[in-house]
Amino acid sequence: MNKLQHNELGNTGIKVTEFCLGVLPMGPLQSDLPEGKCLEIINQAIDLGVNFFDTAEGYKTQPYMGRVLTKNRGDLVVSTKSPAKTYDDMAASVEKSMTELRTDYIDIYHIHSARDGTEVFEERKGALQRLHELKQQQVIRAVGIATHNVKVVSAAAERDDIDVLFVLVNKIGMGIVGGTTAEMVAAIEKAATAGKGLYVMKALAGGNLLSDYNEALSWARRLKGVNSVSVGVVSIKELLQNLKYFGLQTPETEAVSSEIAIKEKKLFILERQCTGCGACVEACPNDALFLEGEKAKANHENCILCGYCSPECPDFLMRLT
Ligand code: SF4
Ligand code: SF4
Numbered sequence: 001m002n003k004l005q006h007n008e009l010g011n012t013g014i015k016v017t018e019f020c021l022g023v024l025p026m027g028p029l030q031s032d033l034p035e036g037k038c039l040e041i042i043n044q045a046i047d048l049g050v051n052f053f054d055t056a057e058g059y060k061t062q063p064y065m066g067r068v069l070t071k072n073r074g075d076l077v078v079s080t081k082s083p084a085k086t087y088d089d090m091a092a093s094v095e096k097s098m099t100e101l102r103t104d105y106i107d108i109y110h111i112h113s114a115r116d117g118t119e120v121f122e123e124r125k126g127a128l129q130r131l132h133e134l135k136q137q138q139v140i141r142a143v144g145i146a147t148h149n150v151k152v153v154s155a156a157a158e159r160d161d162i163d164v165l166f167v168l169v170n171k172i173g174m175g176i177v178g179g180t181t182a183e184m185v186a187a188i189e190k191a192a193t194a195g196k197g198l199y200v201m202k203a204l205a206g207g208n209l210l211s212d213y214n215e216a217l218s219w220a221r222r223l224k225g226v227n228s229v230s231v232g233v234v235s236i237k238e239l240l241q242n243l244k245y246f247g248l249q250t251p252e253t254e255a256v257s258s259e260i261a262i263k264e265k266k267l268f269i270l271e272r273q274c275t276g277c278g279a280c281v282e283a284c285p286n287d288a289l290f291l292e293g294e295k296a297k298a299n300h301e302n303c304i305l306c307g308y309c310s311p312e313c314p315d316f317l318m319r320l321t
Pocket of ligand 2: 269273274275276277278279280281295296312313314315316317318
């Protein structure tokens, strides 16, 4: 196949490549690649036909996408997200996103929710209202929610104000909250049946399933109702290997080996300097951090390497290496 498969995101009319490039791992929260390197990876993905890119206000990678959107806006689909709760805060977030993305419309704008339960819809009513107004004004094409929670997926399936879901799922259930893996799979199917667009994150459980790469990604791709799978990469080689796995046959993908040799990452805390402020513990959506003797410690079994903790540390003591 010399072209990636394209799928429609539910009933949105938005067509995306089955491979979505997750722009979190290359950015400041994780690998912190130089901007030029990030642009090289993103541009190579575009040249090879990837049209779907996932970022977020909190990932601090919107400006990278902004650099490429000035040239290719009409051909690309960009999703971004904000943790804003109120109407005014969401209005400000969307303004910031449009400035950083250098665009006058955004394809998919998510409520960035992670572990929250179904109360999120009430707590962020104002934010959701603003997104809807912007959709009516054609500033946003689709409103979404990014979640790790089974109950939120199930509830979103029944709501008219959510068009797209970005859902955490993987075959070992790592990071899923509010239910089992089987219950998440059922909730995804329910949402798809209701016409929602669905794409998934953490199919490789933040790198914990790298040794089982093919089966872990195949499992996610086979899920009924999943239109696209978001995978983060931090090098051209990783990008090409992933595209090869997704069936793209080009001279570039044929030149890389199929054997995935992506470096396994781990969270590292510079404990000696830790003041025990607890900000990182608060920020972790997966109960992977705790305080012991006034020092932050990691429970690596729960860590999905999302990187949400590191920007919260006032002393920059957390690294994903
Ligand atoms: S400790 Fe928590 S917030 Fe930090 S990378 Fe791991 S899962 Fe993400
Ligand atoms: S945020 Fe930083 S200083 Fe505070 S507990 Fe975590 S690692 Fe320690």
